[in-house]
Amino acid sequence: MNRKLKTKIYFTCGPSQLYPTVKKHLKEAMDSDILSISHRSPQFQKIYQSLINNLKKLLNLPEDFHIFFLSSSLESIERIIQNCVAKYSFHFVNGAFSKKFYQAAIDLKKNPQLYEVGGGYGFDLKKVEIPKKTEVICLTHNETSTGVAIPVQFINQLPAQAPSSLIAVDMVSSAPYPSLDYKKIDLAFFSTQKGFGLPAGLSVMLVNEKALNKARFLEKKGFITGSHHRFISLLKKEQIFQTPETPNVLAIYLLNKVCEDMLKKGIKTIRKEIEEKAKLLYNFFDNHRYFKPFVKDPQFRSKTTIVIDVKEKAKEIVSKLASWGFILSLGYGSFKDSQIRISNFPAHSINDVKKLIKSMELL
Amino acid sequence: MNRKLKTKIYFTCGPSQLYPTVKKHLKEAMDSDILSISHRSPQFQKIYQSLINNLKKLLNLPEDFHIFFLSSSLESIERIIQNCVAKYSFHFVNGAFSKKFYQAAIDLKKNPQLYEVGGGYGFDLKKVEIPKKTEVICLTHNETSTGVAIPVQFINQLPAQAPSSLIAVDMVSSAPYPSLDYKKIDLAFFSTQKGFGLPAGLSVMLVNEKALNKARFLEKKGFITGSHHRFISLLKKEQIFQTPETPNVLAIYLLNKVCEDMLKKGIKTIRKEIEEKAKLLYNFFDNHRYFKPFVKDPQFRSKTTIVIDVKEKAKEIVSKLASWGFILSLGYGSFKDSQIRISNFPAHSINDVKKLIKSMELL
Numbered sequence: 271m272n273r274k275l276k277t278k279i280y281f282t283c284g285p286s287q288l289y290p291t292v293k294k295h296l297k298e299a300m301d302s303d304i305l306s307i308s309h310r311s312p313q314f315q316k317i318y319q320s321l322i323n324n325l326k327k328l329l330n331l332p333e334d335f336h337i338f339f340l341s342s343s344l345e346s347i348e349r350i351i352q353n354c355v356a357k358y359s360f361h362f363v364n365g366a367f368s369k370k371f372y373q374a375a376i377d378l379k380k381n382p383q384l385y386e387v388g389g390g391y392g393f394d395l396k397k398v399e400i401p402k403k404t405e406v407i408c409l410t411h412n413e414t415s416t417g418v419a420i421p422v423q424f425i426n427q428l429p430a431q432a433p434s435s436l437i438a439v440d441m442v443s444s445a446p447y448p449s450l451d452y453k454k455i456d457l458a459f460f461s462t463q464k465g466f467g468l469p470a471g472l473s474v475m476l477v478n479e480k481a482l483n484k485a486r487f488l489e490k491k492g493f494i495t496g497s498h499h500r501f502i503s504l505l506k507k508e509q510i511f512q513t514p515e516t517p518n519v520l521a522i523y524l525l526n527k528v529c530e531d532m533l534k535k536g537i538k539t540i541r542k543e544i545e546e547k548a549k550l551l552y553n554f555f556d557n558h559r560y561f562k563p564f565v566k567d568p569q570f571r572s573k574t575t576i577v578i579d580v581k582e583k584a585k586e587i588v589s590k591l592a593s594w595g596f597i598l599s600l601g602y603g604s605f606k607d608s609q610i611r612i613s614n615f616p617a618h619s620i621n622d623v624k625k626l627i628k629s630m631e632l633l
Numbered sequence: 634m635n636r637k638l639k640t641k642i643y644f645t646c647g648p649s650q651l652y653p654t655v656k657k658h659l660k661e662a663m664d665s666d667i668l669s670i671s672h673r674s675p676q677f678q679k680i681y682q683s684l685i686n687n688l689k690k691l692l693n694l695p696e697d698f699h700i701f702f703l704s705s706s707l708e709s710i711e712r713i714i715q716n717c718v719a720k721y722s723f724h725f726v727n728g729a730f731s732k733k734f735y736q737a738a739i740d741l742k743k744n745p746q747l748y749e750v751g752g753g754y755g756f757d758l759k760k761v762e763i764p765k766k767t768e769v770i771c772l773t774h775n776e777t778s779t780g781v782a783i784p785v786q787f788i789n790q791l792p793a794q795a796p797s798s799l800i801a802v803d804m805v806s807s808a809p810y811p812s813l814d815y816k817k818i819d820l821a822f823f824s825t826q827k828g829f830g831l832p833a834g835l836s837v838m839l840v841n842e843k844a845l846n847k848a849r850f851l852e853k854k855g856f857i858t859g860s861h862h863r864f865i866s867l868l869k870k871e872q873i874f875q876t877p878e879t880p881n882v883l884a885i886y887l888l889n890k891v892c893e894d895m896l897k898k899g900i901k902t903i904r905k906e907i908e909e910k911a912k913l914l915y916n917f918f919d920n921h922r923y924f925k926p927f928v929k930d931p932q933f934r935s936k937t938t939i940v941i942d943v944k945e946k947a948k949e950i951v952s953k954l955a956s957w958g959f960i961l962s963l964g965y966g967s968f969k970d971s972q973i974r975i976s977n978f979p980a981h982s983i984n985d986v987k988k989l990i991k992s993m994e995l996l
Contacts, residue, residue: 278666278669280666280669282669282671284879285668285669285670285671285672285879285882286669287669288668288669292668293663296659296663300656300659303641303643305648305651305655305832306641306643306645306648306649306650306651306960307648308645308648308962309648309833340704341703341704341705341708341834341878341881342704342861342878342879342880343878343879344860344861344862344877344878345704345861345862345878347860347861348859348860348861348862351860370861373860374860374861377857377859377860377863378857378860379855379857461879463879469668469881469882469883470672470879470880470881470882470883471704471834471835471879471880471881471882471883471884472834492742494740494741494742494857496711496740497707497710497711497714497736497737497740497741498705498707498708498710498711498733498737499707499708499711500740514707515704515705515706515707515708516647516648516705516706516824516826516833516834517705517833517834518704518832518833518834518881518884519648519832519833519834520832520833520834521834521881597669599671
């Protein structure tokens, strides 16, 4: 039986499968000169303004949140540390990406603290003491390297534990899935090439007034907060729906279009489908003879990036599935031989996931 | 007579007219999954490697130059100051963009010096004294805000004047036109949405070993040089044809394709055509009854961004030409009512420029 797909499906952790409408929007962008318009034109300003409105609706953001564009989530991390930390950040670390947040604070000569658990594990808030002097609590909602997601409830408990700290959430590989309560956090960021199913090259940062005030305070005290991408420089331009630099206009245009499409579909439906697909995948592997989910505790299992222990057969499996048209990620870093990673984003249909499972039954 | 073009031509200073092959390449990118491939895949590495080879050929870069990707030229400016300046940069300033380079050094708490002349004027090296302690000399080859270009000969004389300083050249709105002698400079950068006729969202930085050694020295001394985009972090990934972050893969792919096309056409032909088109435009305005080139001294006239004094009629002219399909830029900043700006990039054919001039005859 020929199992080969007519068109490849990318189950990689990002860049990944394009949201189904992206190619149509890209063709329209080409035809309507979006690739040539000025970033200072009313046409661009309308796109930025529309995107703010659409993202606020989609994510249920409070009114005092601002939306800034950066080039990558590593840049978002850098700008948060520069603009909100004089000295003390606190990091929940359970994998390579949360570690990068911590490392950026070291690179920028801050004095970060961390609470680290092993790969594949979540955190127990009862076991953590967040120092009182903490200026920003940094956490990675979905650790792409290990497939661990932090329950939203955990995030919601943080303000009570550390009322004077800002809370910054890396939601790079989970947005727009988690239904965060943005009244409980101050900063968040994601990239377009993951859950939004877009080409890579844009990070979106959500920043509230409390975080902006911290940036203003640090500037008054003489701290270096960056140059063109200082929060206050980003804010000044955001007020007129522009960016300090010439931005990735195409990505901003496409993100706005995909947000519109997601609003039409409804965020509830999108979230429900992600949960349904995650259930299919975890059920399959929980019942598999050889291959098992890396994250044992169901409450910490990521719904959007699913990591499976495959007993040193990762390359063989990924290569076999690729020959059938299913593109998956190998494990991250030292797990590249022993694990595979499967993304479960809004771009993946239930049918796509069923087809993948059917193929994996043959492995 | 109906002067209206069937398809608009963008003579804006960037984003601007797409290079004629871009839409074809973009369609191919869509069909070949470039928008979904991993930035850690061999497929991406091949693109990066190919782009290094093609850019080195096109610009005639010495072997010791490295090619890094940043998100905008304002970011390139920031990274140069962070990685090469402990305290003293020196800036040739003659407009808004060279001023931004100077301002970034102030934002980053350095102690920059400047030699400033009025808008529309070039520099006289005999009148400048570059302080001995200068670590980096920063200059903007083509000042997009005023239409002044620095002659290549001027840049070539700098090393003799300041043998121990690094030389950094902003060639944002002139590359690949100027035939720089890269043995005389250490850093240069440009953006894709200008002379390369591509969508916005990528800056390319050229860095030699001398500049990298300065970054290494500053890191040893404990200076903050950034986080993911420290020169040494960029270098480490460039060695394996990758980037520290998930980059704008599409822009990198398209830039490589356009470099291939430009190599086929030949850089000499491209440069000759730009000079021919610039001559047509300057001749037209030198002989115009009312409208005159802003830059009086021909040796300082930009070939790629041409600024014209139009006696407070800028909006009227730009709007009239737009109604015929020719999209031009208004003057920059305080010149927005009194000047128009016309780009002359490789994407503009001689015929495009002739059509524009014919239409301007009717104004």
